[in-house]
Structures are given as C-alpha cells and as structure tokens.
Amino acid sequence: MNARYGMVIDLDRCTGCGSCMVACAAENNVAPLPQASPRTGITPMLVRKVSNGMEGGAQREVFIPIMCMHCEHETPCVSVCPQQAVEVDKATGIVMQMPQRCLGCRYCMTACPYHARYFNWWDPAWPAGMEKSLNPGVAVRMRGVVEKCNMCHARLHSAMAKAAAAGKREIDPADYVPACVEACPTAAIRFGNLADQNDAVSHEAHSPDAFRLLARLDTEPKVYYKSKEAWVRALAESKSGPGSEVKHG
Amino acid sequence: MKLTRRDLLWGVAGTAGLLVTPVPWKLLDDVSIWSQNWPWIPQPAHGPVEVKQSFCTLCPNGCGMRVRMASGWPVGVAGVASHPISRGALCPLGFGVHQLNWHPRRLRTVRHGASSSSWEAAQVAFAKACSEGPIAIIDGYPGRAASSVFETFVQKRNGSYRTVSSPETLALAPYANWSGVPVAGLGYDLENAQTIVSFGAPLLDGWATPGRFTRLWAERAAGSKDPQLRLIQVEASLSRTAARAWQWVSVHAGSEAALAAGVARVLLEEHLVPARGPMPPMTLAEAAGQTGLSTGAIVDLARTMVARPPVVAIANGDNLAIAALNVVLGAAGARGGIVRKSKHTESYASADTGIDSARAVLIDASVPWDFVPPTNAEVFRFAAWDGGSSTADWLLPAPGFLEELTDVPTAPTSAIATYAVAPSLLKASPEVQSAAQFLSGIDPALMTMEKIIHARCADLFRGRAGTLQGQEATPVAKFASVQKLEEQLWKGAVWVDEPPRSTAFRCQLKEWPTTVSSAQALSSSSVNWSNAWRAPVLPPLASKLYQESSLREAPDRRNA
Numbered sequence: 001m002n003a004r005y006g007m008v009i010d011l012d013r014c015t016g017c018g019s020c021m022v023a024c025a026a027e028n029n030v031a032p033l034p035q036a037s038p039r040t041g042i043t044p045m046l047v048r049k050v051s052n053g054m055e056g057g058a059q060r061e062v063f064i065p066i067m068c069m070h071c072e073h074e075t076p077c078v079s080v081c082p083q084q085a086v087e088v089d090k091a092t093g094i095v096m097q098m099p100q101r102c103l104g105c106r107y108c109m110t111a112c113p114y115h116a117r118y119f120n121w122w123d124p125a126w127p128a129g130m131e132k133s134l135n136p137g138v139a140v141r142m143r144g145v146v147e148k149c150n151m152c153h154a155r156l157h158s159a160m161a162k163a164a165a166a167g168k169r170e171i172d173p174a175d176y177v178p179a180c181v182e183a184c185p186t187a188a189i190r191f192g193n194l195a196d197q198n199d200a201v202s203h204e205a206h207s208p209d210a211f212r213l214l215a216r217l218d219t220e221p222k223v224y225y226k227s228k229e230a231w232v233r234a235l236a237e238s239k240s241g242p243g244s245e246v247k248h249g
Numbered sequence: 250m251k252l253t254r255r256d257l258l259w260g261v262a263g264t265a266g267l268l269v270t271p272v273p274w275k276l277l278d279d280v281s282i283w284s285q286n287w288p289w290i291p292q293p294a295h296g297p298v299e300v301k302q303s304f305c306t307l308c309p310n311g312c313g314m315r316v317r318m319a320s321g322w323p324v325g326v327a328g329v330a331s332h333p334i335s336r337g338a339l340c341p342l343g344f345g346v347h348q349l350n351w352h353p354r355r356l357r358t359v360r361h362g363a364s365s366s367s368w369e370a371a372q373v374a375f376a377k378a379c380s381e382g383p384i385a386i387i388d389g390y391p392g393r394a395a396s397s398v399f400e401t402f403v404q405k406r407n408g409s410y411r412t413v414s415s416p417e418t419l420a421l422a423p424y425a426n427w428s429g430v431p432v433a434g435l436g437y438d439l440e441n442a443q444t445i446v447s448f449g450a451p452l453l454d455g456w457a458t459p460g461r462f463t464r465l466w467a468e469r470a471a472g473s474k475d476p477q478l479r480l481i482q483v484e485a486s487l488s489r490t491a492a493r494a495w496q497w498v499s500v501h502a503g504s505e506a507a508l509a510a511g512v513a514r515v516l517l518e519e520h521l522v523p524a525r526g527p528m529p530p531m532t533l534a535e536a537a538g539q540t541g542l543s544t545g546a547i548v549d550l551a552r553t554m555v556a557r558p559p560v561v562a563i564a565n566g567d568n569l570a571i572a573a574l575n576v577v578l579g580a581a582g583a584r585g586g587i588v589r590k591s592k593h594t595e596s597y598a599s600a601d602t603g604i605d606s607a608r609a610v611l612i613d614a615s616v617p618w619d620f621v622p623p624t625n626a627e628v629f630r631f632a633a634w635d636g637g638s639s640t641a642d643w644l645l646p647a648p649g650f651l652e653e654l655t656d657v658p659t660a661p662t663s664a665i666a667t668y669a670v671a672p673s674l675l676k677a678s679p680e681v682q683s684a685a686q687f688l689s690g691i692d693p694a695l696m697t698m699e700k701i702i703h704a705r706c707a708d709l710f711r712g713r714a715g716t717l718q719g720q721e722a723t724p725v726a727k728f729a730s731v732q733k734l735e736e737q738l739w740k741g742a743v744w745v746d747e748p749p750r751s752t753a754f755r756c757q758l759k760e761w762p763t764t765v766s767s768a769q770a771l772s773s774s775s776v777n778w779s780n781a782w783r784a785p786v787l788p789p790l791a792s793k794l795y796q797e798s799s800l801r802e803a804p805d806r807r808n809a
Contacts, residue, residue: 015454016489016492019338019340032792033797037797041793049800057497060492136295142284185339185467186464228472228474
C-alpha cells in the first residue's frame with residue numbers, strides 16, 4: 001500500500017450540526033467528560049463557528065471542522081516528540097499517535113499549529129455498564145497521554161483484514177471510511193487517497209476553491225477545505241484563524 | 250572505592266551496549282502496555298461482531314439505523330443509505346444513542362410519589378382508577394402498534410386517546426382545519442419544490458426527519474450561487490439554517506406573521522399569483538414597520554418567491570398567517586407544496602385539551618418529558634429515563650433503546666406513506682414494561698404487538714401496492730406470501746407506498762386569518778433536534794456538543 005489518505009471538507013456544505021463530533025467520539029471510545037470544558041475536553045473532531053465579523057444582515061458564519069491535519073512535511077508533532085510516540089505512516093500518510101509510548105509531556109500539543117491534539121486529564125470513565133457499548137476495535141487510552149484523530153485507523157485495519165481474507169493486497173476504498181465522513185449528513189467531509197489521481201478527493205483538493213489552513217507553514221497538511229466565499233478562504237492564512245481560538249491543556 | 254576514568258568509560262560503554270540490545274526497549278514497552286491496562290480502565294468487550302438494521306424510535310421520524318453489535322451489545326450506529334426518507338443521515342444525538350441504556354438516570358424501579366413501589370401496586374391503582382371514572386392515554390408517537398393498543402383500551406372504557414404535537418405537525422394544523430384532511434394525512438412535497446421559504450423553521454438543524462432536507466439541500470443547493478433549490482430563511486438571528494440559506498431575511502423577532510401578510514398583499518396586488526384573495530388587512534407599510542424591513546425589500550421578497558415555482562412557505566409551529574400565505578401562493582394541495590398523503594386518514598385529538606375531567610391519565614414513554622398534562626387527575630407516566638422534576642404520581646420504568654419491539658409508521662411531514670418494523674435487538678430487563686404490556690396485564694384480551702404488526706403486514710400484502718425498500722427495491726406484488734414480506738420487514742426493509750394519484754386538497758379560506766394561535770410564539774424561538782428529542786436525557790457523548798466544545802449552548806432542560 002502506498003496511499004496518502006486525506007480529506008476535503010466543503011465548508012459551503014457544513015451546517016455545523018456536530019454529527020461528526022459525536023460519531024468520532026463513539027467510534028474511537030472517547031469517554032464523555034461531564035467535568036470537562038472546551039479547554040480540557042477531548043474532541044478529536046471539533047467543529048468551530050467563525051463569523052465574518054459584520055453586524056446585522058451582513059453577518060455571515062461558517063462552520064469549520066478541525067482535526068489533525070496529518071501534515072506530510074516536517075510534521076511538527078513528530079519532530080518534537082521525545083518518545084517517538086508520533087510517526088507518519090509511510091504506507092498511508094496518516095500521522096499515528098501511539099499512546100503506549102506517550103509520556104504526556106505535551107510538546108506535541110504545543111507544536112501543533114492547529115491545536116488538534118488533546119490531553120487525557122482524567123482516567124477514561126463511563127457510567128456503570130456502559131463499557132459494554134465500547135467499540136471493540138479501539139483500545140481505550142489512559143490518563144496522562146495525548147490523543148488525536150488517526151483517521152479511524154481501526155477501520156483501516158478492518159479493511160486490510162477483509163482484503164487479506166479475500167486474498168487481495170489492496171483494500172476496497174468503500175471498506176475504509178472514517179466515522180466523521182460516514183456521519184456527515186450533507187457529505188461535506190469527503191475522504192480518499194490524495195496520491196491517486198483517479199480519486200475524486202484528489203481532484204477536489206486541486207480545485208480553485210480548495211485551500212489548506214496555515215499553508216504558509218509548509219507542513220503540507222492532508223486535510224483540505226473548500227469554499228466559494230472569499231472571506232472564508234482568507235481565514236486560511238489568518239493569524240487568528242480558526243485553530244487559534246481555544247487552547248487546550 | 251575510587252572512581253577512575255577507566256570506570257567511567259566502562260560505565261558509558263556498558264550503558265551504550267545495553268541500549269543497543271532490545272532489553273531496555275522491551276522493558277519500556279512492557280511497562281507502557283502494563284500501564285495502559287490498569288484494572289480500572291474499561292476494556293471493550295470482545296466477541297463476534299454483527300450488523301443489524303433497525304430504526305431510531307426516540308422521535309416519530311424513525312430514521313433508518315445500522316447497529317453494530319459485539320457480543321450481543323450495540324457498540325456503534327450509523328445511518329442507512331437506502332432508507333427512503335432519512336437517506337443515511339441521523340441527528341447528532343443519534344450517533345450516541347446506543348449508550349443511552351446505561352445512562353445513570355435510567356429508570357429501573359416503579360416509583361409512587363417519592364417512594365419505591367411495585368408493578369403490581371401500579372396495576373391495582375390504574376385498574377381502580379379505570380373503574381372509578383374516565384381515563385385518558387397520551388401518545389407521543391401515534392400510528393404504532395402500541396397506539397392501536399392504547400386506542401382499543403380507551404374505547405372499551407369510554408376514555409380518550411390524545412396525542413402530543415411537534416412544531417412540524419403544528420405547522421400543518423391550519424391546513425387540516427381549512428380542508429378537513431387530518432394533519433396525519435398531510436405532508437411537505439419538498440423534493441419537487443424549487444423555492445422554500447422558511448419562517449424560522451430549522452430546516453438544516455433537525456427539522457422533521459433530519460436527513461431528508463439536509464440531503465436534498467446538499468444535492469440541490471449547497472455552495473451554489475444560483476441553486477436549483479432556493480432556500481430563503483426568514484429569521485431574527487443568524488441560525489444554522491440562515492447561515493447556509495441562499496438568502497437570509499433578517500426580521501424583528503416575532504414578526505413572521507406580519508411579513509407573511511405583507512408578502513401576500515404584494516402577491517395579490519401585483520397579480521403575481523393566480524389567487525385573488527384573501528387580501529390581508531395589514532398594509533405594506535404596517536408590515537414593513539413590524540418586520541423592520543423596507544417596503545421595497547418585502548416587494549423584492551415576494552417577487553423572488555414566485556420567480557422560481559413551485560414555492561412553499563414553512564412555519565415553525567402553528568402560524569395561521571404563513572399557512573394563509575401558502576394558500577395565496579397556491580402551495581396548499583399542489584405539487585412541490587403541502588400535499589395529501591395516500592393513506593393516513595386518522596385524526597388525533599390534542600392532549601392540550603379534553604383531559605381535565607379524566608380520573609387517571611397514562612402517559613406513554615414516547616411523550617416528551619417536558620409535557621405536563623393539564624389535569625389534576627392521577628398521572629401514570631412511563632419513561633425509560635428520569636428527566637427530573639417529575640410531577641407524575643406514578644413513574645413507571647419503560648424499555649430503553651432497542652429493548653422493545655415496535656413498528657415505525659410514516660414520519661409526520663413525509664409526503665408519502667411508509668412502514669417499517671424495529672425488532673427488539675436487546676432483551677429488556679424484567680423490571681421494565683412498556684405501556685402496552687402494562688395495559689395488557691390489566692386487559693389480557695388486548696392484542697399483542699406481534700399480532701398487530703402481523704395484521705398490518707397482512708394488510709400491506711393484500712393491498713399489493715408499494716415497494717419494499719431494502720438492499721434492493723421489491724414491489725409488494727412480487728411477494729409470494731405475507732410471511733416473506735414480513736420477514737423482509739423484520740430484517741430492516743421499509744415499505745414505501747406508491748405516489749398517490751392525487752395529492753390535491755382544497756382549503757376553504759375566505760378571510761385572512763387574524764386569530765393569533767397559542768403556538769405562534771414558536772415561530773420566534775428556534776426549535777431544533779435537541780428540543781425535539783423526546784427522551785428525557787441526552788446521550789452522554791452529547792457532552793462533546795454542549796460542554797467540551799463551544800459548538801452549541803446546552804439545552805437547560807436536559808441532563809447530559
């Protein structure tokens with residue numbers, strides 16, 4: 001496998017419903033944290049609301065789903081991790097977080113320009129009996145480690161196992177769809193192989209309306225956004241852009 | 250012992266030598282893995298994984314749902330793309346619904362006032378109330394097999410069967426009053442509309458079946474400057490729907506009726522519609538004064554509305570002026586507007602009136618928790634979760650999510666009749682009972698849910714009309730037996746009726762309505778899926794929406 005998995009998020013389609021946030025948490029066994037705040041919660045997929053700053057009828061808003069951008073080049077979190085707990089998977093391009101290696105120093109959280117990493121402040125806990133509802137494909141992370149979006153890696157494993165059982169080397173793209181993509185009611189989040197020129201997502205990533213957040217940092221994120229609105233595209237390079245409103249940890 | 254330079258070098262070399270062996274890394278790895286598996290860290294249950302088709306029955310929209318089960322427990326849900334109405338979408342709360350059965354507020358014991366009681370005591374008390382006077386049963390999800398049990402029970406005892414309306418069904422009430430077609434027989438033909446004017450209805454935020462309009466909007470309108478489907482949102486604030494609408498008309502809060510009157514006056518005076526009346530008594534200047542718009546803006550809005558027909562206006566609640574606007578536009582009883590469904594003819598009385606003389610009131614678990622019956626009667630309330638501050642005399646634990654066999658009738662605003670069966674995927678604990686089971690304990694002659702569902706399947710089979718929509722579409726006429734048809738329904742297929750030959754109905758409206766409806770206040774307050782959520786509690790993962798992010802403000806009446 002030599003893929004570069006990525007996403008294109010059409011902001012003109014996002015209604016800010018939050019389905020992706022809940023579906024992501026359910027898929028990845030993220031604990032509900034009734035004691036948490038936006039500063040201390042764990043939301044690997046986080047939808048932010050951004051306004052154009054105008055008043056009255058001229059006011060416009062857009063919802064921007066933010067997750068790990070899976071930076072390809074000089075990946076900031078990889079270069080600062082003292083434990084080699086973060087790496088870019090050469091076969092898929094997915095930036096992997098290995099909680100077993102993480103010692104919780106949070107250098108990666110500081111380094112991430114998108115604030116897309118979250119620290120486990122508490123032991124993961126569910127109301128009595130609710131552990132039966134956990135996804136068996138994903139291990140629960142403990143207190144004291146950092147976590148983030150891994151593009152539903154468990155689903156990739158399942159797809160690979162299915163392909164292997166069928167004697168195939170390549171997975172069927174339909175078998176590997178992250179939970180947020182599956183949950184989006186307007187198909188605003190699209191997922192595919194950016195390295196495959198025949199993939200529709202690869203085409204969309206190169207459309208004139210597509211952009212990447214903080215592209216000037218040259219980290220080559222694999223999450224692209226799209227909008228026909230000029231003020232929305234201008235957010236991409238804003239110094240107080242959508243990723244900088246809430247800091248974690 | 251003196252430390253020499255040689256000792257130091259030996260130490261450095263030894264450490265370096267140890268590091269190149271796997272020993273320290275293996276130790277580090279083992280310690281890490283060990284520390285990931287403290288006994289108090291929950292571990293997911295491992296076992297055979299299977300996917301079952303079902304339906305979300307926590308509100309009357311009945312979205313199709315794929316439930317992933319591991320070791321017999323639901324571990325994840327997703328939408329069903331082949332579902333003809335929800336089309337693969339769920340509301341955000343739906344994605345955490347499989348965890349609801351373990352919510353700390355789950356009801357497991359019968360409560361009488363502030364103390365624990367028993368099912369036997371509750372049955373004796375309800376049977377005694379039935380013998381002493383009329384009873385009323387309130388249903389929040391009419392049309393189900395359970396509803397049939399309720400209706401039969403009250404008919405035998407000269408009681409009353411009442412239902413609780415949602416803002417979506419309230420918006421259809423004026424047409425029912427003016428045409429005689431029951432609300433349950435009406436729906437919106439959104440798929441054929443070209444222009445939709447929403448007066449505060451949260452069309453992109455959970456209105457009716459969440460997936461129906463969002464999918465339609467995503468396909469025909471999203472991101473286009475000149476979309477096939479024009480969505481115009483009239484609302485005081487920039488809601489989620491307004492933010493994504495083709496045009497947002499910002500008006501003063503509560504002035505939607507005035508705007509509807511102003512637009513209707515322009516349409517009639519400029520002969521933009523075939524109708525000749527009724528003419529609103531409000532002048533254009535008065536409408537402009539109330540809405541905060543200029544008269545020119547109202548004229549422009551009226552012209553824009555009819556520029557690309559069919560056009561339909563959608564109210565957020567029972568707003569007579571907006572319903573009258575639809576009559577002027579010709580959207581009542583027309584393609585792309587409000588249409589008559591093929592099947593439903595039942596008319597349900599509202600629970601807001603007519604139960605004050607009842608000796609006892611039984612409230613089904615499908616009724617929204619914040620509904621308080623306007624009566625001093627003894628109240629028997631079924632609920633799977635305790636939403637707090639209950640005023641009911643008896644609080645009776647009901648089956649939770651997927652713990653009860655039920656059928657799924659047509660969604661309230663759908664333009665076409667559907668039917669599905671949601672089998673019980675989980676075994677309910679012995680301490681819970683549904684209202685239908687409770688009534689059967691008092692009156693054993695009542696039909697069981699299985700028999701009613703079987704009878705309904707037999708009716709569908711005999712009708713030979715419509716299609717069974719599962720992995721593939723199969724006309725009902727092609728089924729060899731009712732058993733085959735029922736088998737497919739139990740596996741998650743949805744029966745979809747044939748499009749009716751005539752969807753028209755006629756509204757008798759001679760004068761512009763001036764009566765202000767009691768529910769009109771709804772039009773100025775946003776109602777979305779979290780308000781429409783009928784379970785008394787939210788899934789625990791709703792904390793991601795309401796608390797761990799700044800995405801939404803927490804609904805104060807809920808207990809996430």
